[in-house]
Amino acid sequence: MIYCFSIVIGGGVPESERAKELSKQLGVDILPLQVIQGHTPFRELVKRYEDDLIVAVGKGAPGRVMTEYGFKNVLSIDDYASCFPNIDPLAQYKKWTKMQPTDREMALRTDPCSQRVQAVFIVSDPVDWSRDIQVLCDILRTGGLPGREIAHQPPLFFANDDIAYQALFPAERLGMGAFRIALESIFNRIHTNNMEYTSYGKPNPFVFKNAENVLLQVLQSAYNNIQSSGEMQPFKRLYMIGDNPSVDINGAKQAGHPWFSILTRTGVFKGIGNHADYPADLVVNSVEEAVDYILRKEHTS
């Protein structure tokens, strides 16, 4: 049997919503568990920050994503920034329409202006870089209390570190990794200690291990529905289909067995032959070709 899973970098919406979208688009039932987004590993940090004031940054509904994971005291950076008058000196030049008006309605246990921010999560691509870099520098320099004295930096987590990705424009667009470089360069210039952070996401082999574990869980629950006894066999092979050599293929290579990497010429990589630095196990022109290959391979072996 062949199972299909999606590791989506974009993110910014809860896995439950993304699963619904994908089910509709693909005409197949996709469970939330089958959707692994860049920010999915943040779930593992719930125990550590469950009741702490944390700030969630990025497009979409970063606050709702973190709340669904179980964090109880989350503010999106939109709402957090709105607690501090004049924190963004360029605000008068920005006429935003808030995309996530419901985020504000989340019950907050504490007044964020007097409580220290305990951790910052970059959930998806930040939209308003000038404000977000300013507010993050404020939080990080002061130990979580903008406008106050210098103090120890709270932990900072990024869902991924992709510098560029292929979107609709002919040339690659800047991603979360570029935002990290901008924030880090400015922070290190205005602060004595270098910025400390943790990046999740591909090519970190953790993501592939995590995906393998999730796959095993899904398979086990499906297996238990069919027959009540027996042990699951570990995977003979897992396919990574990706369009970004340094992220997708590099990550699958680092993860090693049972990962088999297939590079498509549909995104970042458009070259002839294989990629020089991160050669894939197979290079194809499209996702369809990749799927055809897998179907042939798995039905004949």
Added chain:
Amino acid sequence: MIYCFSIVIGGGVPESERAKELSKQLGVDILPLQVIQGHTPFRELVKRYEDDLIVAVGKGAPGRVMTEYGFKNVLSIDDYASCFPNIDPLAQYKKWTKMQPTDREMALRTDPCSQRVQAVFIVSDPVDWSRDIQVLCDILRTGGLPGREIAHQPPLFFANDDIAYQALFPAERLGMGAFRIALESIFNRIHTNNMEYTSYGKPNPFVFKNAENVLLQVLQSAYNNIQSSGEMQPFKRLYMIGDNPSVDINGAKQAGHPWFSILTRTGVFKGIGNHADYPADLVVNSVEEAVDYILRKEHTS
């Protein structure tokens, strides 16, 4: 006689408009020539780029500022970016109200999508950093044609390089210098050649020399109105009143005679005594105190 001049960093509006505003606020007639903004020195580059396609970046009306200086083929980055579909992958998350709708109406001699951008001017603080950094990387990497092949970087000019300045928030806010650091760090990471640029503005002694020349021109024209003969004497003393030691005081020090520096405790500097690295000739608590000192000094000496 004592003359009063304003060297304003903020900018983003033509000197003619700023002079009108200041005249109203101060109740004294201020000529456009008496207003020296961060971007005023861009005027000196008109001969070089008069008919070339150039892009103007920043809050306010950067296109109108450059058009008033005499550049004939200017586009604000708002209008430039709108010529390229999908150039900003985060655009769908941004609901801006355009602040300068008239910029778009400027007659353009050429189609910007097919014509190379010959130079980029950062006129005032950029507002939409994620888009501006993306579009500038596109322009700079491709020699002025976003989406095309890599080519020689067109010249890039910044009106100032202030990393931080004091605004209404209790802690300093990030300025144009911080934007430059963000752009440069990302550009140097995705491109083989390092970003080349020229920064005008304080503490560059050029700004002080330029101010001195302008003062002399204003004085000469006033003098000619009073009597038709006679040569102007060079200044015995010029006062720099500033709130930023590394920019205002450092710049006045570097410019040397006839500049006399007065540091106010109203902005970036709030310490007791003088600044350690850039000591001013005089430190006072307010601009009023500085003016009192100057009036006493000039009436008694």
